[in-house]
Amino acid sequence: MIRAHTVEQVREGEAALMATLPGGALMQRAAYGLAHAVVDYLGGAYGRRVCLLVGSGDNGGDALYAGAVLARRGAYVEAWLLSENAHPGGLAALRQAGGRTRGLDTSSPSGSAYSTSLGWSSRERAQRATVSRPFDVVLDGIVGIGGRAGLKPEAVAALDALAGVPVVAVDVPSGVDVDTGELGDSSVSADVTVTFGTHKAALLVDPAAQAAGAVHLVDIGLDPHLPAAPVEALQADDVAVLLPTPDPDAHKYTRGVVGVRAGSATYPGAGLLSVAGASCGLAGMVRYVGDREVLDLVRAAHPEVVGGGRVQAWVVGSGSADGARGTLEEALADDVPLVVDADALAHADLARGCPAVLTPHAGELAAMVGADRAEVEARPLAHARAAAATYDAVVLLKGRRTLVAAPDGRVRVTMSGTPWLATAGAGDVLGGVVGALLASGLTPYDAASAGSWLHGAAATLASRGGPVVAGDVAHALPGLISALLHP
Ligand SMILES: NC(=O)C1=CN([C@@H]2O[C@H](COP(=O)(O)OP(=O)(O)OC[C@H]3O[C@@H](n4cnc5c(N)ncnc54)[C@H](O)[C@@H]3O)[C@@H](O)[C@H]2O)[C@@H](O)CC1
Numbered sequence: 001m002i003r004a005h006t007v008e009q010v011r012e013g014e015a016a017l018m019a020t021l022p023g024g025a026l027m028q029r030a031a032y033g034l035a036h037a038v039v040d041y042l043g044g045a046y047g048r049r050v051c052l053l054v055g056s057g058d059n060g061g062d063a064l065y066a067g068a069v070l071a072r073r074g075a076y077v078e079a080w081l082l083s084e085n086a087h088p089g090g091l092a093a094l095r096q097a098g099g100r101t102r103g104l105d106t107s108s109p110s111g112s113a114y115s116t117s118l119g120w121s122s123r124e125r126a127q128r129a130t131v132s133r134p135f136d137v138v139l140d141g142i143v144g145i146g147g148r149a150g151l152k153p154e155a156v157a158a159l160d161a162l163a164g165v166p167v168v169a170v171d172v173p174s175g176v177d178v179d180t181g182e183l184g185d186s187s188v189s190a191d192v193t194v195t196f197g198t199h200k201a202a203l204l205v206d207p208a209a210q211a212a213g214a215v216h217l218v219d220i221g222l223d224p225h226l227p228a229a230p231v232e233a234l235q236a237d238d239v240a241v242l243l244p245t246p247d248p249d250a251h252k253y254t255r256g257v258v259g260v261r262a263g264s265a266t267y268p269g270a271g272l273l274s275v276a277g278a279s280c281g282l283a284g285m286v287r288y289v290g291d292r293e294v295l296d297l298v299r300a301a302h303p304e305v306v307g308g309g310r311v312q313a314w315v316v317g318s319g320s321a322d323g324a325r326g327t328l329e330e331a332l333a334d335d336v337p338l339v340v341d342a343d344a345l346a347h348a349d350l351a352r353g354c355p356a357v358l359t360p361h362a363g364e365l366a367a368m369v370g371a372d373r374a375e376v377e378a379r380p381l382a383h384a385r386a387a388a389a390t391y392d393a394v395v396l397l398k399g400r401r402t403l404v405a406a407p408d409g410r411v412r413v414t415m416s417g418t419p420w421l422a423t424a425g426a427g428d429v430l431g432g433v434v435g436a437l438l439a440s441g442l443t444p445y446d447a448a449s450a451g452s453w454l455h456g457a458a459a460t461l462a463s464r465g466g467p468v469v470a471g472d473v474a475h476a477l478p479g480l481i482s483a484l485l486h487p
Pocket residue numbers: 014015018026027028030031055056057058059060062142143144145146147148149150151152170171172175196
């Protein structure tokens with residue numbers, strides 16, 4: 001499991017840990033971990049050119065101490081000080097190791113200091129212009145968990161001057177909102193983020209997660225001092241533990257029956273693909289209830305599927321068109337857990353408080369809560385949590401990093417998947433998989449998060465780096481599931 005703690009939780013954990021250690025020990029652990037990650041990234045230290053962007057806090061301190069380690073190993077290290085209050089110990093360590101520092105030109109009027117090229121003095125600008133080789137990497141030590149969203153103009157100017165140089169962010173990419181994963185007006189876009197002690201929401205949740213690049217966690221001994229994490233991401237071994245497997249004396253009804261009420265004469269494919277997802281093999285039987293012409297197609301494609309009867313979970317709404325409300329009402333009458341998707345989401349208030357998983361994409365969630373799609377995409381974590389509380393149901397907000405939010409505020413992020421999964425009908429398959437897991441007895445929160453992980457991993461398996469259609473994703477599920485059960 002990957003766990004993401006809040007800034008407040010990290011601060012409390014760090015305070016408890018620091019009380020057991022000599023002063024500065026934690027920053028040294030962070031800095032050595034950072035330096036090693038940078039050496040790994042560059043394939044060595046000797047002869048490499050490293051630029052440190054250093055803000056006023058401990059995040060800049062980490063960058064400076066790591067810079068000292070790199071300088072001792074033969075790198076050319078230059079620190080650009082974005083504040084007059086850079087970490088004194090870190091500055092001394094860097095200078096002692098032979099690193100260089102450059103600061104803001106404090107003699108210039110404040111306006112011009114913010115305007116271009118960091119407000120360097122003309123001598124410094126001339127020196128910089130004569131730098132024959134660009135840097136191999138920039139370490140973003142502008143702000144860490146103490147930062148507000150957005151960057152100050154001098155940081156923006158520094159990043160502009162370094163455009164094209166790979167960026168390793170220290171702890172978090174500066175400029176993002178650490179606990180919400182939202183972006184400020186400007187923020188760092190990193191190739192790698194080296195984070196300390198635990199993940200933070202911004203490293204898992206979009207849009208900030210996209211700005212973090214590949215995330216590398218450095219163990220600084222924080223784990224025993226951290227409480228339960230409000231945001232987490234299932235990994236393959238967590239999903240394997242959640243997977244329902246048949247008892248030796250199982251029969252199809254003990255494994256659970258999933259029913260699909262999806263598709264219509266207008267959209268028969270949605271019914272077929274929902275059934276394909278539900279037919280992943282995790283439930284004992286699949287029933288289909290819907291228009292005659294869709295039923296005929298379903299039976300032709302999936303001869304094992306039967307008609308109406310008792311089910312342990314319903315999947316409702318994909319391609320249901322005008323019939324969505326009636327279909328949802330019929331499913332609700334059975335008083336079993338259900339997946340509410342697509343056209344049925346417009347009537348999701350009928351399912352309030354039921355054991356349900358609502359599966360909107362950003363556009364559908366926007367319509368449900370009366371917001372713009374762009375607003376949902378800019379603040380997906382806040383919107384998923386708010387909708388889960390409003391509907392008193394699990395909300396699975398689909399996207400690159402799908403979020404599964406529970407009414408109590410817990411969130412799981414799906415880190416499996418591929419952009420090739422952004423293909424028509426993929427959501428119908430997902431609804432079917434989640435329905436099968438609900439029917440097998442998983443809670444809505446586990447069914448939604450495990451189902452979403454399986455869906456993404458099946459897409460990656462089917463894609464092998466190339467295009468997929470929704471049916472390919474469904475077909476990859478049984479093979480994926482057996483690989484998970486027999487690693
Ligand atoms: N607390 C600890 O024990 C440890 C902290 N570590 C590092 O310390 C960092 C946190 O350090 P701090 O608490 O000093 O905070 P930061 O270094 O994140 O930044 C705080 C400073 O930045 C200023 N600031 C806030 N938002 C800004 C913005 N948008 N633009 C420019 N300046 C801004 C604040 O006024 C404050 O002076 C962590 O992210 C991590 O890198 C690590 O060394 C591990 C140990």
